[in-house]
Amino acid sequence: xxxxxxxxxxxxxxxxxxxxxxxxxxxxxxxxxxxxxxxxxxxxxxxxxxxxxxxxxxxxxxxxxxxxxxxxxxxxxxxxxxxxxxxxxxxxxxxxxxxxxxxxxxxxxxxxxxxxxxxxxxxxxxxxxxxxxxxxxxxxxxxxxxxxxxxxxxxxxxxxxxxxxxxxxxxxxxxxxxxxxxxxxxxxxxxxxxxxxxxxxxxxxxxxxxxxxxxxxxxxxxxxxxxxxxxxxxxxxxxxxxxxxxxxxxxxxxxxxxxxxxxxxxxxxxxxxxxxxxxxxxxxxxxxxxxxxxxxxxxxxxxxxxxxxxxxxxxxxxxxxxxxxxxxxxxxxxxxxxxxxxxxxxxxxxxxxxxxxxxxxxxxxxxxxxxxxxxxxxxxxxxxxxxxxxxxxxxxxx
Ligand code: C5P
Numbered sequence: 058x059x060x061x062x063x064x065x066x067x068x069x070x071x072x073x074x075x076x077x078x079x080x081x082x083x084x085x086x087x088x089x090x091x092x093x094x095x096x097x098x099x100x101x102x103x104x105x106x107x108x109x110x111x112x113x114x115x116x117x118x119x120x121x122x123x124x125x126x127x128x129x130x131x132x133x134x135x136x137x138x139x140x141x142x143x144x145x146x147x148x149x150x151x152x153x154x155x156x157x158x159x160x161x162x163x164x165x166x167x168x169x170x171x172x173x174x175x176x177x178x179x180x181x182x183x184x185x186x187x188x189x190x191x192x193x194x195x196x197x198x199x200x201x202x203x204x205x206x207x208x209x210x211x212x213x214x215x216x217x218x219x220x221x222x223x224x225x226x227x228x229x230x231x232x233x234x235x236x237x238x239x240x241x242x243x244x245x246x247x248x249x250x251x252x253x254x255x256x257x258x259x260x261x262x263x264x265x266x267x268x269x270x271x272x273x274x275x276x277x278x279x280x281x282x283x284x285x286x287x288x289x290x291x292x293x294x295x296x297x298x299x300x301x302x303x304x305x306x307x308x309x310x311x312x313x314x315x316x317x318x319x320x321x322x323x324x325x326x327x328x329x330x331x332x333x334x335x336x337x338x339x340x341x342x343x344x345x346x347x348x349x350x351x352x353x354x355x356x357x358x359x360x361x362x363x364x365x366x367x368x369x370x371x372x373x374x375x376x377x378x379x380x381x382x383x384x385x386x387x388x389x390x391x392x393x394x395x396x397x398x399x400x401x402x403x404x405x406x407x408x409x410x411x412x413x414x415x416x417x418x419x420x421x422x423x424x425x426x427x428x429x430x431x432x433x434x435x436x437x438x439x440x441x442x443x444x445x446x447x448x449x450x451x452x453x454x455x
Pocket of ligand 1 (some may be wrong): 251311329330331332333334335361362363364365366380381382383384396
């Protein structure tokens with residue numbers, strides 16, 4: 058990304074401060090940022106902050122003698138690999154859709170021959186207004202790309218779609234566009250990933266769970282999203298941040314995880330990383346068990362559904378590629394190969410959990426077991442292993 062250049066148009070809105078954070082992310086990645094600040098944008102962030110973070114001059118006026126002398130507005134519109142509009146206000150969107158050129162930002166958008174990415178931000182009613190939706194459709198037909206908006210609470214006190222997505226998500230969309238389609242072999246593919254432990258209640262305050270951190274599953278979801286996949290991550294209770302661009306569904310029990318996995322179909326690939334509790338208490342108690350009440354309770358257990366085996370046998374809805382995990386303590390390859398057959402999946406990724414630092418730690422040493430044979434991968438950080446797995450998935454689905 059070192060020699061890449063972004064022309065960042067900052068529109069006016071409360072969310073404009075996120076453009077400052079975005080500028081920082083871009084600069085940290087070595088991407089050059091040349092900012093254009095609209096009049097409305099300058100009501101929310103100052104040219105000084107933007108210039109300092111971008112480490113470049115801020116352009117504001119169409120009719121500025123010095124700016125025109127140093128770099129004409131036409132040249133400015135061509136000086137980058139990508140034009141990013143963040144926040145893209147209803148006004149900027151309307152101007153761009155209508156082909157207006159009354160100020161520097163809209164002139165730049167009209168004069169450019171470079172790809173454009175817009176991150177909309179506006180009040181929910183403004184976003185939902187047919188005029189805005191018409192403008193968005195026009196711009197999409199013209200080849201403009203969009204990231205967001207998010208849905209949520211707004212500075213104006215209303216709730217709904219229209220929030221600017223977080224800077225990290227805009228950054229990821231920028232990187233994806235700068236890298237081009239070759240770097241996104243999973244574009245258009247859907248992926249389902251389960252991760253973390255499950256929690257099976259005994260009573261309202263107690264339950265059965267395990268020590269899975271969710272790290273490996275979250276890293277795989279992130280790696281698949283980076284390659285362009287549309288990822289649904291079904292997570293048990295873990296303290297992991299949601300990877301950028303990933304749709305996360307939080308669940309507690311194995312049965313909820315199964316239902317969420319089935320709801321995420323159809324999917325091209327299913328990666329079942331979760332450490333699902335094998336058993337649950339037959340019937341969880343509705344009120345807290347009291348120790349005064351005649352000694353420890355007798356708990357009856359029943360088996361949980363096997364999510365991996367169920368989805369492997371889901372007929373026409375089965376993902377093309379189903380991948381299971383096996384945490385083993387001995388005879389790793391032998392046990393994992395038996396699991397491949399028993400569960401009906403295509404690959405098993407096996408690891409030896411007696412190795413220090415694997416369970417809950419940052420590293421993993423895995424075997425990839427397929428019908429064709431076994432590969433032993435070098436011990437590496439979990440996100441590196443995730444990258445390798447995602448690359449193999451892309452190759453298999455290619
Ligand atoms: O049988 P075992 O738990 O060792 O198998 C591990 C694999 O099966 C993992 O991929 C895990 O996510 C999946 N699994 C599941 N549902 C279960 C138990 C395991 O999806 N109830």
